[in-house]
Amino acid sequence: MTIQEYTQKLAAILSLTLSRSDVTAVIAETTGHLTDRAEELRAASHSTVDAERLAVEEFGEVSEIAVAIATEFPPRPPIDPADVWWVPEVLMAMLLALATYVFSNSVAIVGTRQAVHSVIALYLGAMPMMVVPGFFASLSRIKYRRFVVIAMVRRLALYGVILAGIGATAIVCLMWTGNETYETMDYVYLGFAALTCMGYCTMAFLSCDGKAQDAFFQRFRRS
Amino acid sequence: MNSVAFREDLETLILSCLSTGPAHGYELSKRIRTLSEDVLSVAEGKLYPALHGLEQAGDISAEWVPQGTKPPRKVYELTAQGRMTLTRKQAEWRTFASSIEAVLQPKNLVTR
Numbered sequence: 001m002t003i004q005e006y007t008q009k010l011a012a013i014l015s016l017t018l019s020r021s022d023v024t025a026v027i028a029e030t031t032g033h034l035t036d037r038a039e040e041l042r043a044a045s046h047s048t049v050d051a052e053r054l055a056v057e058e059f060g061e062v063s064e065i066a067v068a069i070a071t072e073f074p075p076r077p078p079i080d081p082a083d084v085w086w087v088p089e090v091l092m093a094m095l096l097a098l099a100t101y102v103f104s105n106s107v108a109i110v111g112t113r114q115a116v117h118s119v120i121a122l123y124l125g126a127m128p129m130m131v132v133p134g135f136f137a138s139l140s141r142i143k144y145r146r147f148v149v150i151a152m153v154r155r156l157a158l159y160g161v162i163l164a165g166i167g168a169t170a171i172v173c174l175m176w177t178g179n180e181t182y183e184t185m186d187y188v189y190l191g192f193a194a195l196t197c198m199g200y201c202t203m204a205f206l207s208c209d210g211k212a213q214d215a216f217f218q219r220f221r222r223s
Numbered sequence: 224m225n226s227v228a229f230r231e232d233l234e235t236l237i238l239s240c241l242s243t244g245p246a247h248g249y250e251l252s253k254r255i256r257t258l259s260e261d262v263l264s265v266a267e268g269k270l271y272p273a274l275h276g277l278e279q280a281g282d283i284s285a286e287w288v289p290q291g292t293k294p295p296r297k298v299y300e301l302t303a304q305g306r307m308t309l310t311r312k313q314a315e316w317r318t319f320a321s322s323i324e325a326v327l328q329p330k331n332l333v334t335r
Contacts, residue, residue, distance in 0.1 A: 029271065029297045033249045037267070060268030068268070072275035 002049075003034045006056045013066035018073050026069055034059060084148055088155040095129060124167045124192040130160030131196050135203045154203070161200035168193035233265060233273045234282075235316060238301060238309040241283060245300040248274060274299060282308050 001009075007027050014023045034055045041051035059065065134157025137150045171186055171193075240246065240254045251274075252265050277283045282305035287295045301309070 025297070026271070028294060029248060032247065032294060032296050033267065033271075036249045058267055060266055065268035065271075068272040069275065072272050072279065 001056050002052050003031065003038060003056060006034065006059070006062060007031050009062045010066055010069075013063060014070060017070050022073055030059070080151065082155070084151045084155060088152045088159065091152070091156055092130065092159050121189060124164060124189045124196075127160045127164040127167070127196045128192065128199070131157045131164075131199045131203070133157070134160070135199050137203075157200055157203060161197055164193040164196035233269065234277055235309070235312045236263070236265070237270070237273060237277060238282060238305055238312065241299060241301040242306070242309060245298050247288075247296040247298050251299070277305070281305075 007030055010030060011023055011027050014026060018026070034052070037055040037058065038048075038051040041054055042048060046054065133153040134155075137153045168190055171189055175186065236255055237251060240251055240258065243254070246254060248270055249267075252267055252270055255263055255265050274283070274285075278285055278299070282302060283299045284302050285297050285299050288298045289295045
């Protein structure tokens with residue numbers, strides 16, 4: 001194995017857990033060491049290929065070394081969505097404003113019942129847009145969860161599910177009190193709300209380092 | 224040549240070698256070999272995790288130093304905290320070595 005092949009393998013393993021800058025630093029240090037050793041071996045009349053192979057062999061098995069190095073760089077804890085600034089709130093306001101503009105151009109919002117109905121339609125139509133980015137962010141590797149943007153979209157998803165819940169409750173209340181006819185669209189709205197909630201629950205379930213899953217399965221086993 | 228098997232021993236050797244002056248990883252492994260008169264060797268790949276661990280602990284500090292036409296190298300230096308750690312580890316090692324020595328000396332064997 002050449003020095004380049006060795007460092008490429010090492011970088012591939014380390015990049016699973018380490019940040020890009022840490023990987024670059026470790027690889028630069030390793031390359032420097034291996035190059036020095038190969039030069040020394042060449043000076044001792046080894047061929048270039050042999051010198052690189054011996055230098056790499058002396059350094060150690062790549063996966064073993066990668067694990068030993070990665071242990072010294074424990075991943076920093078992810079940012080809690082509750083700790084990020086107010087950007088999610090601004091984004092939510094902008095998203096709802098945009099949705100209102102688009103919706104008001106297509107449907108006339110008049111009268112109490114229709115207004116409630118329209119707002120519900122607006123909320124429930126917009127909510128998946130707020131939850132979906134958070135859902136995908138939750139699927140990212142733990143090392144990316146310390147990025148503020150990821151924390152922001154996850155907090156945005158929380159607002160999404162709250163507003164979807166409000167919208168769904170409003171529809172159910174209107175149906176319950178007889179102020180709403182059972183239209184096909186109502187079921188579509190409720191379906192939207194259910195999907196949003198399911199998306200958020202999946203996100204919450206996946207967006208951690210396995211602790212929630214462990215707790216869930218332990219509870220399941222106990223019951 | 225004996226390879227240094229235990230992480231703690233390796234850390235003590237690193238701190239001791241750095242007490243003679245700053246060095247990068249490769250230089251350190253050579254220093255260990257030279258100072259031990261080729262008796263001890265360090266598994267080179269294991270040297271770096273130990274160096275990173277000592278750096279995280281604050282016993283050594285590191286700086287990227289330009290090397291002329293070659294790429295810069297990460298040079299390690301002993302910190303004040305590292306000096307204290309080294310003094311403590313040296314004392315521990317001497318106590319351990321003298322205890323082993325005492326046990327190995329035939330005159331200390333008690334016959335009943």
